[in-house]
Amino acid sequence: MRFRVGHDVRYEVMVEAANAAEAERLAADMPYEQWELRYVSNEDVVAFEEDPRNPHAE
Numbered sequence: 511m512r513f514r515v516g517h518d519v520r521y522e523v524m525v526e527a528a529n530a531a532e533a534e535r536l537a538a539d540m541p542y543e544q545w546e547l548r549y550v551s552n553e554d555v556v557a558f559e560e561d562p563r564n565p566h567a568e
Contacts, residue, residue: 512559518552521545 523545527533542548 511557514556514558516554516556517550519548520551522547 521542523537523540525533525536525540527536537545
């Protein structure tokens with residue numbers, strides 16, 4: 511049986527800035543690999559091709 515699994519990942523970083531607009535700009539210019547926190551905020555699993563309640567039904 512095949513499943514599609516999806517993860518929504520939340521990234522967080524602390525930046526020093528004079529205002530919110532500057533903070534958004536600084537964060538947008540920073541690659542995600544440099545962000546301090548990342549974690550899965552949502553996960554979904556969807557079955558394909560077969561009935562997940564009875565995968566061997568004919």
